[in-house]
Amino acid sequence: MLLTISTTYQPATDLGYLLHKNPARLQSVEITGGQAHVFYPEATAERCTAALLLDLDPVGLVRGRGNGGQDGFTLEQYVNDRPYVASSFLSVALSKAFGTAMNGTCKDRPTLPAQPLPLVAKVAVVSAPGPDWPRRLFEPLGYAVEVETTLLDPTMPEWGNSSYYTLTLRHEAIRLSELLTHLYVLLPVLDNDKHYYIDQQEAEKLLHRGGDWLPQHPERGFITRRYLRYLAGIVNPTLARLLEGDELNDPADETPPPDPLSKKEGAPDDSARSISGAPSFLERGLAPEGSREVNAEGDRRLSLHDQRLQQVAHEIYQLAPKRVLDLGCGEGKLLRLLLRQPKIEYILGMDVSHQALSRAAQRLHLDEMPPRQRTRIDLIQGSLLYRDDRLAGFDAAALVEVIEHLDENRLAALEAVVFGQARPAHVFVTSPNADYNQLFEKLNAGEFRHDDHRFEWSRAEFAAWAAGLAERHGYQVRLVGMGEEVEGVGAPSQMAVFVLSD
Secondary structure: OEEEEEEOOOOOOHHHHHHOOOOOOOEEEEEOOEEEEEEEEEEOOOOEEEEEEEEEOHHHHHOOOOOOOOOOOOOOOOOOOOOOOEOHHHHHHHHHHHHHHHOOOOOOOOOHHHOOEEEEEEEEEEEOOOOOHHHHHHHHHOOEEEEEEEEOOOOOHHHOEEEEEEEEEEEEEEOHHHHHHHHHHHHHHHHOOOOOOOOHHHHHHHHHHHOOOHHHOOOHHHHHHHHOOOOHHHHHHHHHHHOOOOOOOOHHHOOOOOOOOOOOOOOOOOOOOOOOOOOOOOOOOOOOOOOEEOOOOOOEEOOHHHHHHHHHHHHHHHHOOOEEEEEOOOOOHHHHHHHOOOOOOEEEEEEOOHHHHHHHHHHHOHHHOOHHHHOOEEEEEOOOOOOOHHHOOOOEEEEEOOHHHOOHHHHHHHHHHHHHHHOOOEEEEEEEOHHHHHHOOOOOOOOOOOOOOOOOOOHHHHHHHHHHHHHHHOEEEEEEEEOOOEOOOEOOEEEEEEEEOO
16 A cells, blocks of 8 residues: 655655655654555655555464454455555554654754645545545545546456545645644544454544544544444444534633632622623623533523633724734634624634634634625634734734644744734733643643643743733733632633733
């Protein structure tokens, strides 16, 4: 089986840095039943192609297994398509050969993994339930999919096509780590014949690799069931975890634990009111979806995630700006609140993830939006680490829970782009308060609230960063707690409000 990945990004040979494989030499890794070889059929500044070739030993696949557990005919262990079809073997090879690239790490080019690239992946061959299934799995992720059928027997064309296909995936702008992750999960789904034991560990791998995109995939049920071989005892809990919410494994998105010291028994619950005491979006009938009932009397208590969005939206509402940026807009929850503010004439949402932007477009129903409303909003793909002239000329910008997903040494690049070049008149930056983490029962000491967080700052650290940034770029700054304050640790989240000085 053969996988090739090509790019025309300039210089194209940066693909070698991302994959941690030198284009000048052949490299091999051992896998179950054979070897995986990495080489480059072409490597120029204009175009570079990396190839992953699996050389499986049919006898090696059987050695030591016995015949127990094999379904089908007696010689199936020896007469099968395993050495030739992209399957779970290829997923293992991807993990072993390109594991660092899949994790989005590049020591020599630290900013490169976040860069969306034009990529083309070709797999020969895949086994699938039908020619439409590769499209159903990959097109929702933004790929242009080409499926080339294979005759069952070239000498007998009247027999028709086989269940084997050559698959070509094209994406105009995607991070290499995302492409590798999609292949890692979906190729075994297409093939459905795993060479390893399926247990809870495999479910955790699926949640880890698919947590960012699988919950919104229209075929998530099919993907989960096929990946876990229809084992109901594993499939059902895994699907339930996928559907728990849009942000997985983030205790910061749960309703904060009650503080026994901050309220006397019987005190009214003011969690549906913004911290400033101004009328909340709930009271004006503009509450974000996801608000949930917590008692029989109908008092609504917002999750911390929705509290953040509501508070930022209320801050922007008080400014009455005409043009607003949502940087790192994700799936469009804040964008939806901003669209409800009639004084805002234009909103621009930007995110590095094509999948997140696709989900935002669906959440906002852009395709069904009236023409006049549609002119008020655009979604663009881009990175906050690189200069982008599209970000200039805005009255306000929001970065809600964005900075902690970057390595600290990359914050200077974000600072230069947002505060040095784009220079919105007002900037709202929110981030978790590490001082508060001790109140989350499921969070061990030293752990972050989300496995993608690169850091979480205390109130003092956040204040020092915000003060330095404001001084360097001519802004004034004020700090605001987000969520219910607890004596000694503060609020669960913190916000810096930057105002450009005259």
